[in-house]
Amino acid sequence: MARMQLGILISGRGSNMKALIDACAGRDYPAEIALVLSNVASAGGLETARAAGIKTIVIDHKAYPSRAEFERDLDQALRDHGVELVCLAGFMRLLDKDFVKRWHDRMINIHPSLLPSYRGLKTHERVLEDGVRFTGCTVHYVRPQMDEGPIIMQAVVPIDDHDTPQKLARRVLAYEHKIYVESVRLIASGNIRPRGNKTASKGLKFPKKGLISPTPDDA
The missing domain is CATH 3.40.50.170 (Formyl transferase, N-terminal domain)
Incomplete structure (x- = not known):
């Protein structure tokens, strides 16, 4: 092939x-x-x-x-x-x-946030200013509007109270590398494709558990 x-x-x-x-x-x-x-x-x-x-x-x-x-x-x-x-x-x-x-449908991008939240620049500074507990990164098909398009894959990264934009950027970047490689694999193998403003997939696994932050004592 x-x-x-x-x-x-x-x-x-x-x-x-x-x-x-x-x-x-x-x-x-x-x-x-x-x-x-x-x-x-x-x-x-x-x-x-x-x-x-x-x-x-x-x-x-x-x-x-x-x-x-x-x-x-x-x-x-x-x-x-x-x-x-x-x-x-x-x-x-x-x-x-x-x-x-x-x-159209043949161009993808990676963005260092969980889209559709925090489009644009200075993402890590903004998530820390807002005090959210989770951030991450997103691979998506490109559309004319900035940081919009059907989402292919996302990774969630927890935020620590002692994080700085630089520390957070390094942790998020490690996941960017993982999900960009896997997103291209899914597209090239025909296991994911755009459908309207979403994506349709076949044979993929999805997480069964949610995440809580800060972590409760009994977790």
Whole structure:
């Protein structure tokens, strides 16, 4: 069976990209990376991808007079390399609705919160300010609105009273790596697909127990 061809978009060090590179090195993983593309020539993730023998391209948005022209070349590069699923992994550019529609149900993103809560930036600072007991991360299909789209997978991370944004970010990031790899596996193997504003799945396991925080003495 042919492996699904991934195109990964990054703007920085690409730690989620690295998790996908490691997963794709496994023979039984149902996807492989056709292209890593960045809008920043100095992005650290580019060297990581090159070291793994993966094709890289830089398309600098600042070199274009308009977003439409930048996204035209972005789209063409993905198509030229046979990309079937676009994975946003720290790509710090909002994509226009026309680009998103061209890749409808074929582009996914990861966000460091339990969507639909805490969309946007400074997620960890905001959850700590609000005093919530749980946060997490979400992989979802991309829609024109920021941080919206059918949810593929989520991970829940408990918050400690002594957490800082930096400590919390490190713990959440470890789960980002896990669920991005597993989300791509589910999509590439045909075990999950979008259905309206949700996803439909087959043969998957779901948790049976809830979580309580702070933990009661008798738990």
